[in-house]
Amino acid sequence: LSGHGAIRNDAGGVTGSTVTRRITVDQSGGDSTFNGALLSHTSSGSAIRALTLTKDGSSKLTLAGFIGKQTTSAGSAAAAVNLIVNNGTLEVNNASNSSTTNTAARNTTGTVTMNGGTFAFASNAWPNTSVGAFLMNGGTLQWSSGNTQDISGRLGAIPSGKSAVFDTNGNAIIFATALTGSGGFTKTGAGSLTLAASNSLSGAAIVQNGALILAGALTGAGGASITSSGTLTGNGSISGPVVSSGSIQPGNGIGTLTFGALSLGSGASISWQISDWTGAAGAGRDGIVSDTLDLTASPSSPITVLVSEQSLGNFSNAPATFPLIQTTGGITGFSASKFVINQAGFTSGGGVWNVQLSTNGKTLELVYSGATPDSNGNGLHDTWEIAEFGNAAAGAQPANGDADADGLSNLIEYALDTRPTSFSANPLVVDRELLSGSTYLRMTIPKNPGATQLSYLVEFSSDLSPASWSAEGSVIEENTAARLIVRDGASGQPRRFVRLRVTAP
Structure with a gap:
């Protein structure tokens, strides 16, 4: 389908009739653009003549012209232009293509039914005042570049066994209205999707790319899955199980995420920020709360904990312990070898961060060692030097020295935990x-x-x-x-x- 002109439902000129005309476009021979108009028709009286366009075929069809009703009498009822996408891509990119007489009618009443494929729409191509629904039986909704329109108020309940796909395509999209239904959804594309309401849909939420920001809640039993290229962030809650091999970042800054159950797999990461050394979780530092925690990662593909600070106050360069993930039901699969700490974002002290399991087995803890001084700058902590040599005097124990002539330098003896003043066999x-x-x-x-x-x-x-x-x-x-x-x-x-x-x- 290409060209200009108009496709209009005149119902064959039958006065007073109410007829829906249907046109199916098999877009299989390559991409094209239709610059003409898709017009429903409303005349005086009760004649409401809807128009339905069904998009088939694997190629892309762009509708760049006017879509909406053509009225022949003032105050008449609205007729719909409905769109059905079965496969391929249907793009609506007509925000600037309207007339002075029927701007309000543009894209206002039609239903978009997604059975497959992709429906791409430009900014304001489908205004918030539209009354038609997006029915997600499959397929993908894709926001064009620069489009941040919230269409959540027009989304119908997602059916059981179905998963709506939302491709934010580099944009920051906010859904102010709750998602409902027995199905689930998948977040794809760069950019972010914010769920601001309490969403009751019972299927799973899958974060495939970009960020899902929880400002509200997912209350259904389906929970969420975070893939290796996905991010879950915010201050909300998920009632169902959460399985992550991607990134979990509590808060928008400092905050708390709450889960019914959490499983961290190979390659998963947690971003933990602190702004107040003595502050509480959710206010002075990040927090994660879950009924249970299962650690399924392996030492060869560990979980990365990224520790960083935000204008840190009340800092003390002494040993300290902080809860990273608190549970009520306990933690399974813990081993320190399943974790790697990245503390490049923590610059206030010279200490080192590690993880440990609390004595009651219900909290995964971050432990700060505190700074151990190296007053003579030889790479050996003073406490070790004093214990092994009796002093930490400047120049007394150079890093490359070998007091016991066993072929292991002082630095290597320190690194391998062998004795620098008595012969040691190579422990490697x-x-x-x-x-x-x-x-x-x-x-x-x-x-x-x-x-x-x-x-x-x-x-x-x-x-x-x-x-x-x-x-x-x-x-x-x-x-x-x-x-x-x-x-x-x-x-x-x-x-x-x-x-x-x-x-x-």
């Missing part, structure tokens, strides 16, 4: 691991739990040349406060070498 273990018929080189490193400021890097090489050493492709099988296990990413090589590099800030 290098072996081969057989996986799926292939053999891989592997190194196991004991770590000093107190040497939290150090960085451990395992590199592999095939020929020992300086440029050949690399950690690319290697797999971290375990990384805890006390042990690091790293496997080579290459197998079947005639020879491979491995080394450990330790650096201090």
